Amino acid sequence: MVVLIIIMLQSVGGILVAVVVKYADNILKGFATSAAIVISCVVSVYLFDVTLSLQFIFGTVLVVLSIYLYAKFVPRPVV
Numbered sequence: 001m002v003v004l005i006i007i008m009l010q011s012v013g014g015i016l017v018a019v020v021v022k023y024a025d026n027i028l029k030g031f032a033t034s035a036a037i038v039i040s041c042v043v044s045v046y047l048f049d050v051t052l053s054l055q056f057i058f059g060t061v062l063v064v065l066s067i068y069l070y071a072k073f074v075p076r077p078v079v
Helices: 002-023 026-048 054-072
Strands: none
Touching (some): 002 026
8 A cells, every 4th residue: 555655646746747847947847856855755754754864854944945035036037
């Protein structure tokens, strides 16, 4: 059963990445991949009782902060 859940998560993640790449730019693909890693690790903590290291928590904070900054401060077009 666990194997099927992992396969389904990976399949949905692959489809989401393909949709993001088709309709957005490469930077958003990087953010989507980073967010997917963070979400899957958070789910792993609750489902499999995985303990996260300080490095992972620091990386998670950086990913969330970078996504926030990218969405909040949209650069102005150069004329």
